[in-house]
Amino acid sequence: MIKKGTILIADDDTGILDVITLILEDEGYTVIAMADGMEVRNISGQLPDLILLDIWMSGMDGRDICLYLKSRKETSHIPIVMVSANKDAKNIASQVKANDFIEKPFDLDLLLAMVEKYIK
Amino acid sequence: MKNITTDLQQSKNDNLVDAIKHAQDIIDIVREPFIVLDATLHVVTANPAFYALFKVTRKNTEGKLVYTLGNRQWDIPKLRILLEDILPKKKKSKNFKVAHNFPVIGNKVMLVHARQIDSVQLILLAIEDVTKENDLERSNAKNAVLFKALIEKSTDAIALVDSKGKVVYASPSTQSVMGFMVDEFRKLSNPFDLVPPDDRKLVTRIFEKLLKEPGGNIQVTYRIRHKNGKLIWIDSIMTNLIQDPNVNAIVINYRDVTERKDHERQKDEFIGIASHELKTPVTSIKGYAQILQKRFGKEGNLPAVELLRRMDAQLNKLNSLIGDLLDSTKIERGKLQFHEGFFDFNELVSVIAQEMQQTTTKHTIVTKFAMTQKVYGDRDRVGQVITNFISNAIKYSPLGKDIIIKTITDKKNVTLAVQDFGQGIPKEKQVKVFERFFRVSGKAQDTYAGLGLGLYIASEIVKRHGGRIWVESREGKGTVFYFTLPVKKSLILKKQTNTLVEEERI
Numbered sequence: 001m002i003k004k005g006t007i008l009i010a011d012d013d014t015g016i017l018d019v020i021t022l023i024l025e026d027e028g029y030t031v032i033a034m035a036d037g038m039e040v041r042n043i044s045g046q047l048p049d050l051i052l053l054d055i056w057m058s059g060m061d062g063r064d065i066c067l068y069l070k071s072r073k074e075t076s077h078i079p080i081v082m083v084s085a086n087k088d089a090k091n092i093a094s095q096v097k098a099n100d101f102i103e104k105p106f107d108l109d110l111l112l113a114m115v116e117k118y119i120k
Numbered sequence: 121m122k123n124i125t126t127d128l129q130q131s132k133n134d135n136l137v138d139a140i141k142h143a144q145d146i147i148d149i150v151r152e153p154f155i156v157l158d159a160t161l162h163v164v165t166a167n168p169a170f171y172a173l174f175k176v177t178r179k180n181t182e183g184k185l186v187y188t189l190g191n192r193q194w195d196i197p198k199l200r201i202l203l204e205d206i207l208p209k210k211k212k213s214k215n216f217k218v219a220h221n222f223p224v225i226g227n228k229v230m231l232v233h234a235r236q237i238d239s240v241q242l243i244l245l246a247i248e249d250v251t252k253e254n255d256l257e258r259s260n261a262k263n264a265v266l267f268k269a270l271i272e273k274s275t276d277a278i279a280l281v282d283s284k285g286k287v288v289y290a291s292p293s294t295q296s297v298m299g300f301m302v303d304e305f306r307k308l309s310n311p312f313d314l315v316p317p318d319d320r321k322l323v324t325r326i327f328e329k330l331l332k333e334p335g336g337n338i339q340v341t342y343r344i345r346h347k348n349g350k351l352i353w354i355d356s357i358m359t360n361l362i363q364d365p366n367v368n369a370i371v372i373n374y375r376d377v378t379e380r381k382d383h384e385r386q387k388d389e390f391i392g393i394a395s396h397e398l399k400t401p402v403t404s405i406k407g408y409a410q411i412l413q414k415r416f417g418k419e420g421n422l423p424a425v426e427l428l429r430r431m432d433a434q435l436n437k438l439n440s441l442i443g444d445l446l447d448s449t450k451i452e453r454g455k456l457q458f459h460e461g462f463f464d465f466n467e468l469v470s471v472i473a474q475e476m477q478q479t480t481t482k483h484t485i486v487t488k489f490a491m492t493q494k495v496y497g498d499r500d501r502v503g504q505v506i507t508n509f510i511s512n513a514i515k516y517s518p519l520g521k522d523i524i525i526k527t528i529t530d531k532k533n534v535t536l537a538v539q540d541f542g543q544g545i546p547k548e549k550q551v552k553v554f555e556r557f558f559r560v561s562g563k564a565q566d567t568y569a570g571l572g573l574g575l576y577i578a579s580e581i582v583k584r585h586g587g588r589i590w591v592e593s594r595e596g597k598g599t600v601f602y603f604t605l606p607v608k609k610s611l612i613l614k615k616q617t618n619t620l621v622e623e624e625r626i
Contacts, residue, residue, distance in 0.1 A: 013400045013404070015400065015401060015403075015404035016400060016403055016404055016407075018404070019403070019404045019407030019408055019411070020407065022407070022408075022411050023407060023410075023411055026411065026414070026415075056396070085396050085399035085400065085403070086396075087443075087446075087447075087457075087500075088457055088459075090459060091457070091459060104399055104400070104403040105399060105402050105403035105406040105407075105435070105439055106403070106406075106407075107410070108407065108410035108411065108413075108414065
């Protein structure tokens, strides 16, 4: 399969990480799954093409991670999509300068459309 | 000369006899018991009222020593004081109270008016039976003590305030509830100053509303600053008794419900966290089902795809139940938030009607649209109301048939009507359907599963948009649910009062 791009997914729930990984790998994306917010915050070197970031993560709040990555020179260009079960995900996403949001539970097609929007 | 004297004597005697006779007539018609004694305290005469009250006969009374009357029942120490002590000195006495337990007629309280007339050597006793009045007075006094104790020992506090809000009475529990001594509290120029500004508007509005309703009462829960500086929750019932001349105030009966409020908040927080936690596995399961659907689709295994589609539909149902649970706690805590903007009302209804048609094969959803109209509000939340109406219509007309969806527009409002031809809702239950946890229940076959939250949430969403929600239904004929939304931006998205200042977790 043709390598389409690398996506970083951050969620403290391993079930969610697993299912998103399966969905994206089925479509030919390379997936980096992280359950630790601190790890996401400190990414360096080989940077992903897109980050799917859970809002409410244990250890470190997804909102803080987003604001931090958007403020860092090396990472500010990476599109970030906030993922949350919160109905206010839309507002939160705009508050923390994320590019987009997707609500849990999501439809597979909606998730793929969202990813394709940022990785062409 | 002697004759003349005798004549005079005779005529004098005649006058006396006449006078006594007259006196007897007067005594007889007086309704109060009346008795005449001679100087040796023997009964000269008594009136019928006396005989009736004390159940004695004229024969056993006249000529007897007063103390020996009725088998010495009249040997009353207080009467002796009156007759032997007071009268000889003062000649008269008024309202001399004598209480005595008569063996035959029981307890009597009497007011005795007495007069000693030395010229004729007679003592007149008018007896007023005040037993009833006395009992009433005693029970009133007892009641007063009882009520005072109830008010003063009650853990609920009571305050009477005038129409300006100035405290005219405060019960001792004021101190245990709010920390203020009664006097301190009474000196406050306006006790509503203790209410924090966020809640004060609500309380003032309710107080003013109550002032216009003599006899009315309103229950309201708000926060108040305890003397120790902490905010506590107060649940109060205010009753307007300003026009009652005996009260002349607004009566505020209140209690500290901080603990209950804390528990409620903990419970709502728990439901908030629980529903978030429940959504996480639903998200995974839904994801797995969709991955399988896709993989089976590629292999051409269509029956498997169909089963997984049904599984996905059930997961959506589960998800919306969890969402309802979360929404209802948000409403209770004043945390339901809106993201407003303009949207096309007909377009939204049309999209949802098509989606809902996918969920049923028994029903045909028919749409009748009025001219299109842009509405300002939260598109997703209004969509939630529309979805709720249509899914109810499907749920409560299990035998199928049409579901008719109409939009009506005028300059000020848009209205949606969703009609089903199901079993209908009994008249007495129609107002209740918008209450939290209400479910139409009845015989087993008429009972439907659900949390009883959908219409409660719908009603809250519509009201917060400044709209109106209602139902028309006839049993056996079907039901029409309606809501209207104002088109104008300025009217809508009212802020909830009763808010709690705290960070939302999710």
